[in-house]
Amino acid sequence: MKLPAEAPSAGMRRLLDALGSKQGQTRYVGGWVRDTLLGLPVSDIDLATRHRPEEVIALLRTAGIKAVPTGLAHGTITAVVESRPVEVTTLRRDVATDGRRATIAYTDDWAEDAARRDFTINALSADPESGEVHDYFGGKADLEAGVVRFIGDPLTRIAEDHLRILRFFRFHARFGRGPADAAALDACTMRANDLMALSRERIADEITKLLALAAPSGAIRLMIERGILRPVLPEITDVAPLERLIAREAEAGIPGDPLRRFAALLPADADVAGAVGTRLRLSNKAVKRLVCAASRTADPESVPAVLAYRIGREEAIDRLLLSDAEPAAAAGLLDWDRPQLRISGGTLIRMGLQAGPIVAATMEDLKRRWSAAGFPGDPHEQTRLAEAAVAQALRETQ
Incomplete structure (x- = not known):
């Protein structure tokens, strides 16, 4: 089996020549070989080489190729070719492992390097010159058999x-x-x-x-x-909500989102969702989104745009897809941009409110009136709505 014949770009050709691929010193490895054989699109190119890391750096610099020691402790140098990174890793063997990290030693043996990889389909390597695929553990057969x-x-x-x-x-x-x-x-x-x-x-x-x-x-x-x-x-006990969500994503024409799918797997409990997100050390934004999705309600009395304005676009799409709302409602938010209300708290004070909590409360009332009106952008209409909200607030304080 060989890789499809395809000449490397000029920059990649220069890199391969610098690393001695014509002398058998460097090969394509890993996912790039696997996905190329399957005809899948590939983005990252990984190379393995017999050269030691310090030799790789010297060879690249001699060839005028930028070398970044991104993983020097593990034998990996990143070459920057035509503004894209290419990882170049020296052949290795494991000396000791503890389940989380490995102590490695360098080797000249391609089979020994392949043996430290996880799956047979990831242990394939290919000669950049001939396209010949080297397979030490039956990876090609496993790839064909799935x-x-x-x-x-x-x-x-x-x-x-x-x-x-x-x-x-x-x-x-x-x-x-x-x-x-x-x-x-x-x-x-x-x-x-x-x-x-x-x-x-x-x-x-x-x-x-x-x-x-x-x-x-x-x-x-x-x-x-x-x-x-x-x-x-342990909170994940049922795959059915995930299957339902994936079907609704497809019906809506919305790309699958891993965080939304994770939310589907968790119980519909905001406290649990928050605790899991924190335990996994997700970002504050991701935890907030999980908590928001946990309610599984889309406020069916509200139009999707109002929901998006109130809780955020991503959060609204999550709610709509995880609830019983029509999936098309979520699709309508894909190109939604948050509208701008050009009325500030200072504007409300100039209309007659006293500074203090009443301003914030009136602003919330204004936002509700504005969203119910369809988010008009006309300044005069926004001012009219603000005046009505202020008048209501003043009546309630008398």
């Missing part, structure tokens, strides 16, 4: 890096066809408690990547059935 399989003993691979449990389900969701590999699934089930040793950020990142895929439901269902998430996300 099987995600650990290299060697699955328990050993998981012991080396516990995150591989979650990566297995993500890769199965993306590349798997048919039942999951039994040995891999059993090993993940047996070692699920190992996930507790991982940082919550790494768990959140992997779950987000899984939920961003086109069809994550099958993998999530397997994870629930096998108790994979129970040690770190």
Whole structure:
């Protein structure tokens, strides 16, 4: 099997020449090879080389290519070619692992480097000159069969890096066809408690990547059935709300959103959603969005634009898709821009209000009147609405 014949760009040609690809010193590796064989679009190019990191830096600088030591401790140098990054990593072997990180040593052996990778389909490498694909563990056959399989003993691979449990389900969701590999699934089930040793950020990142895929439901269902998430996300017990959401996203023509999909998997409880988001160390904005989505109500008496103005566009789309509202209502918010009310608190004071809490309360009343009127942009109409709100406030204080 060979990669499709395609001449590299001028910049990539210069990089490959600098790293001795014609002498067999450097190959394409990993996801770039896998996805190219599948005919999938690829963006990131990864190279592996026999050159040591300090040699890579020297060779790139001699060739006039910018070299950034982004992962020097792990043997990775980032070459900047035609304004895009290309990771160049020295061939490695694992000396010691503890489930979270590895101590590595450099090697000249391509098979030894491939052996430290997680799945057979990720251990492929390709000669940039001939296009020949090198496959030491049956990755090409697994790729054709749609099987995600650990290299060697699955328990050993998981012991080396516990995150591989979650990566297995993500890769199965993306590349798997048919039942999951039994040995891999059993090993993940047996070692699920190992996930507790991982940082919550790494768990959140992997779950987000899984939920961003086109069809994550099958993998999530397997994870629930096998108790994979129970040690770190016991709140996730039912895949049905996710399946419903994905169907409604498709009906509305709205791209799948991993945070919205995560919200669907959590109970409809704002306190629980907030606690989970905080535990996973999500951003304040993401936690707020999870909490907002937890109510599962779209205020059906309000038009979508009013809901979006009140709670935010993304939050409104979440609510509409997670509720019983028509999916088309959410689609109508894709191009929605927040309207501008050009009346300030100072304007209300000049209309006769005393500075203090009454100004904020009247401003909220004005916003309700303005949204009910369809957010008119005409300054005169906004002023008329403000005058009515002020008059009401003054009557209530008499």
